[in-house]
Amino acid sequence: MSGPVAPLSTHGDAVLTGLRLVDGIDLVPRADLAIVVRDGLIAAILPANEAPASTIDLGGAFVMPGLINMHTHFSLSLPGAGGDAVSALSEHDLALYMADGARRTLLSGVTTVRCVAEKDGADFALRRAIEQGHVPGPRIYTAGRSLCCTGGHGHDTDDTLECDGPDAFTRGVRSQVKQGADLIKIMISGGIAGEHEQITTPQLTREEMAAAITTAHAWGRKVTAHAGPAAIIAEAVELGLDCVEHGYELTPEVARLMAERGAALVPTLVVTRAGAFFDDLGVPPWMQERSLNAGPRHLQSYRYALEAGVEVLLGSDMPPFWDFEGTSAVVREMEHMQAGGLSAPDVIRAATAGPAGWLDASGAIGTLAPGRFADLIAMPEDPTVSASALRGIDFVMKGGVVVRDDEGRMR
The missing domain is CATH 2.30.40.10 (Urease, subunit C, domain 1)
Structure with missing residues (x-):
């Protein structure tokens, strides 16, 4: 040697x-x-x-x-056999699993990610390992664990923290900032992966949303929200929400409000067109049906956002590297964004300079x-x-x- x-x-x-x-x-x-x-x-x-x-x-x-993928979960565990296997991993096994996902994400062309709910602080350890050259992976900006109400969206996995009432949401924000979160994510409605909810189920009170958003902003962190129905999105945007994830059921009026207030949209169009991915993971029929049936309305919401001038940003939700319909999930998302009405040059911006601006990192990446x-x-x-x-x-x-x-x- x-x-x-x-x-x-x-x-x-x-x-x-x-x-x-x-x-x-x-x-x-x-x-x-x-x-x-x-x-x-x-x-x-x-x-x-x-x-x-x-x-x-x-x-x-x-x-x-x-590419900058603004909706990433390295520890994703959806309902079904595939997700159950991830949830059953020990903390050591999970760290290695996430490191492999980070490596594959980088090789797929994604050099920066925004993680929007990861398990048990493993994302912070992964970020340190990448920065120190122990494992290969993209640059990581992370929300840590997302904040939900008791029984709210994602409550059944370790990547969320259940909070009830304004005081608990204030503490929840501070707990993630304490660990090193770059942003905060809140679950303000139901979604496609919660068995005992609907996409349209509002889950946080106005006071809870206000507490989370105000506290995060006081600490210099932006806030993004898992959100489906227009009414709850409008309320959160009025309170200062910085970004909407999915936005399954926007209306023209709410899209215009988002544009006026500077709230971005990460549409994740691929998640309501992901039958083959769900089959890979053994996702149960109720979730598949809810997801695929939401597809037409989801696409219309995206078009409302484009028409209103909302800034849209790339995010796959699915693992960016996943082999999906002849390409990676992140590229398939970009194709959906273009097919839905965004020009190819604007898709590039939505995948590079736009996310960098949202992350306040335009001087470094994008x-x-x-x-x-x-x-x-x-x-x-x-x-x-x-x-x-x-x-x-x-x-x-x-x-x-x-x-x-x-x-x-x-x-």
Whole structure:
């Protein structure tokens, strides 16, 4: 043995050439450029003929920022045999299971995630392990455990914390901030995965929502909410809610309110079109029926949001890397977003610069510009024409470190 073995590299150097750049700012691809990476950051973007000697020639590939998935659960356990197996894992087994999901997520082209309910604080340990180079994975922003009422959405798993009354929700927010949460998630209605509820079931009082939102904002954390029906969404948005997850039953009026108040939407369209995924996990018939039947109304809600000018952000809910309908779940979500009415360039923004802005991280991620992390992906086809181009992702870099190189471009 020649010397000590270092942990995984978390930052690197490179000069990328032979690329067509979609930088997340100007969404028209630009050719004849080179990206110079130093110590994990983009040091310069130069005309190719002015760049230092190339270390990686991408052969004409389209390069864009790494994807940011704003609705991720590494410890997801839905009703059914697959979810029961995850719930039965010991804390040690769960940590390894989540680490494998993080690795596969990164390899799928997702370089940053926003976790919106994880079990028992394991997400904080996973984040530390990734940052320290112990395991590979995306950058993690996390809500820790989500907050629900007694018997509320997700109450039967360890990724939620049951609270009742304003005081309990105040303590719940503070408990997650204490662990290191970057944001707070609250469950304000029923959903597709709760057997004893409906999507339309309101679950928090106005006072409970106000307590959670006010406390989180006082601590400098934004709040997102699992939410289905329009009325409860409107009430939460009026109280200062920053983001809506799913939004299954928006109305034009509530969509306009969201746009006026700057509340974003993470639509997760794929979750009401996920029959094959549910089959994989052995999800019971009642949940499958509720989910798939909600699909048409869910899509209409999404269109209301687009028409109103609501900012929509990418989030798959399903594991981003899941092999689904010929691609990954995260790419399939992007295809649904485009098919539902968002242009391909705007889908790119919803997957990169938009989420970075919501996370208050625009100076670090979401675009390819000097001073940002060198988090990027490459593919042969043009993603500004069709989101389906991302089915061809064959190169992934995070912090200047190449983690996927299907074509063997590194020599």
